[in-house]
Amino acid sequence: MYDVQKIREDFPILSREINGKPLVYLDNGASAQKPQIVIDAINRAYAEEYSNVHRGLHTLSNISTERYEAVRSTIAHFLNAQDENSIIMNSGTTEGINMVAYSWAMPRFEPGDEIVLSVMEHHANIVPWQFLRERQGAVLKWVDVDGDGALDPQAVIDAIGPKTRLVAITQTSNVLGTVVDVKSICAAAREKGVAVLVDGSQGSVHMPVDVQDIGCDFYAITGHKLYGPSGSGAIYVHPDRMREMRPFMGGGDMIREVHKDIVTYNDAPMKFEAGTPGIVQQIGLGVALEYLMDLGMENIAAHEAGLRDYAKRQLEGLNWLQVQGTTADKAAIFSFSLEGAAHPHDISTILDKKGIAVRAGHHCAGPLMDHLGLNATCRASFGMYNTLEEVDKLVEGLELCRDLLG
Amino acid sequence: MSDAFEDIVEDFEFLDDWEDRYRHVIDLGKAMAPLEDALKVEMNKVHGCASQVWLYPEISGGVFAFRGDSDAMIVRGLIAVLAALYNGVPVADAARINASAELERLGLHEHLSSQRSNGLKSMVERLRMLAEAAA
Numbered sequence: 420m421y422d423v424q425k426i427r428e429d430f431p432i433l434s435r436e437i438n439g440k441p442l443v444y445l446d447n448g449a450s451a452q453k454p455q456i457v458i459d460a461i462n463r464a465y466a467e468e469y470s471n472v473h474r475g476l477h478t479l480s481n482i483s484t485e486r487y488e489a490v491r492s493t494i495a496h497f498l499n500a501q502d503e504n505s506i507i508m509n510s511g512t513t514e515g516i517n518m519v520a521y522s523w524a525m526p527r528f529e530p531g532d533e534i535v536l537s538v539m540e541h542h543a544n545i546v547p548w549q550f551l552r553e554r555q556g557a558v559l560k561w562v563d564v565d566g567d568g569a570l571d572p573q574a575v576i577d578a579i580g581p582k583t584r585l586v587a588i589t590q591t592s593n594v595l596g597t598v599v600d601v602k603s604i605c606a607a608a609r610e611k612g613v614a615v616l617v618d619g620s621q622g623s624v625h626m627p628v629d630v631q632d633i634g635c636d637f638y639a640i641t642g643h644k645l646y647g648p649s650g651s652g653a654i655y656v657h658p659d660r661m662r663e664m665r666p667f668m669g670g671g672d673m674i675r676e677v678h679k680d681i682v683t684y685n686d687a688p689m690k691f692e693a694g695t696p697g698i699v700q701q702i703g704l705g706v707a708l709e710y711l712m713d714l715g716m717e718n719i720a721a722h723e724a725g726l727r728d729y730a731k732r733q734l735e736g737l738n739w740l741q742v743q744g745t746t747a748d749k750a751a752i753f754s755f756s757l758e759g760a761a762h763p764h765d766i767s768t769i770l771d772k773k774g775i776a777v778r779a780g781h782h783c784a785g786p787l788m789d790h791l792g793l794n795a796t797c798r799a800s801f802g803m804y805n806t807l808e809e810v811d812k813l814v815e816g817l818e819l820c821r822d823l824l825g
Numbered sequence: 826m827s828d829a830f831e832d833i834v835e836d837f838e839f840l841d842d843w844e845d846r847y848r849h850v851i852d853l854g855k856a857m858a859p860l861e862d863a864l865k866v867e868m869n870k871v872h873g874c875a876s877q878v879w880l881y882p883e884i885s886g887g888v889f890a891f892r893g894d895s896d897a898m899i900v901r902g903l904i905a906v907l908a909a910l911y912n913g914v915p916v917a918d919a920a921r922i923n924a925s926a927e928l929e930r931l932g933l934h935e936h937l938s939s940q941r942s943n944g945l946k947s948m949v950e951r952l953r954m955l956a957e958a959a960a
Binding site for chain 2: 780
């Protein structure tokens with residue numbers, strides 16, 4: 420039984436007030452709050468167990484290394500990866516996708532080689548590919564979304580041509596909540612010998628993920644959206660792709676031997692983790708993922724589906740509100756604007772006065788905003804600890820916005 | 826300080842809760858004449874605001890004045906308040922206005938100026954620079 424009230428007690432920040440009102444945190448798409456056990460793990464790591472990893476033979480270094488490396492298996496387990504060596508730990512999805520661009524794509528792509536992506540990608544899954552376009556003549560092929568925000572997997576598959584080398588696609592839109600059938604895309608791409616990178620920044624937060632079942636080559640996650648520390652994250656890399664990758668950042672930890680004239684590299688995945696990593700951040704992420712797995716991602720998904728259905732009904736009742744993205748199976752992420760002149764920033768400012776945190780802006784999705792013909796939207800993104808009452812508070816807040824701004 | 830601003834301060838003294846204050850700011854914005862599209866150009870644009878903001882100076886005879894606009898209604902209201910504060914003031918005095926202290930008198934300071942993203946700070950800085958350049 421999923422007891423949301425009990426879960427809320429695990430998150431200390433949820434009991435604070437904002438502008439004299441209980442916090443209604445609906446900006447989970449940007450970053451999620453942290454349960455006490457993650458905060459405690461961070462404290463413990465610094466207070467009792469801290470040292471650099473992979474370096475020393477002393478006790479603290481051993482403990483630190485053990486704790487840190489254990490997270491690699493936790494992440495592998497969370498994503499159902501083949502084994503822990505297919506997990507490269509990093510600071511989040513942005514670093515993960517940039518690493519794929521520099522380590523895997525740049526050394527391999529010829530001018531004219533194509534990357535297929537959807538218009539609803541986050542800038543983190545756009546700009547690294549624009550680098551490839553600028554620097555070595557890669558061609559970006561964009562796939563549009565339908566009016567309801569759905570992405571037809573066949574349209575993505577049809578965009579794959581003889582020069583396509585990579586499909587870079589989100590599993591869940593951070594603006595519309597649209598869930599993409601990445602499994603079908605991966606199956607078709609594999610037949611054509613094309614690699615697929617899945618941006619799991621949002622998807623991994625809202626549903627159980629099995630990278631082997633999806634059949635992707637790369638799957639990037641971000642720790643701070645997964646109720647873990649900021650600056651934590653990982654990317655799953657299929658063993659075949661891992662072998663093709665060239666190190667992108669050089670430094671400590673990624674080498675075996677360095678002399679004036681010779682350098683040899685460590686084995687993967689270490690080869691791709693130069694420098695002292697976010698040791699404590701990753702340890703915190705490990706605890707966050709254990710917390711999610713204990714509760715069960717399928718249970719979290721079911722709870723959020725309830726929130727989505729209720730929020731969808733309630734928001735649809737506001738006939739002056741324009742909601743973007745209306746697919747039935749979407750994640751509980753709602754982008755909207757008020758009919759008339761009100762700017763999303765006005766809405767966000769007024770909701771904040773009611774203690775409600777939402778995001779207003781372009782959500783790092785410029786091409787999608789262009790496609791929708793909007794400069795910005797307001798976004799309410801729900802998480803594992805949100806409640807139906809909070810949906811009601813959002814609706815009340817929006818009614819006040821309409822009253823003040825209409 | 827201009828009479829127009831003192832009138833606003835007086836109006837705000839009767840508004841107890843934040844909803845009414847916001848409503849009043851929004852109404853001031855609605856009542857303000859919009860800036861012509863031809864003046865909504867890069868030179869007049871104020872960066873550092875989450876919404877789009879334009880401030881157009883109309884300084885003559887040593888007297889400071891400007892007109893402005895924004896695509897956000899609350900920010901538009903703030904521009905109207907700033908216009909009341911700055912317009913008609915000798916340029917030398919305009920450059921020395923402590924806008925944040927004046928807005929505090931409206932009980933808006935804590936809600937608006939603390940949020941860097943609404944760009945109040947950037948707007949005030951632009952007005953100060955315009956006044957200084959003309960002084």
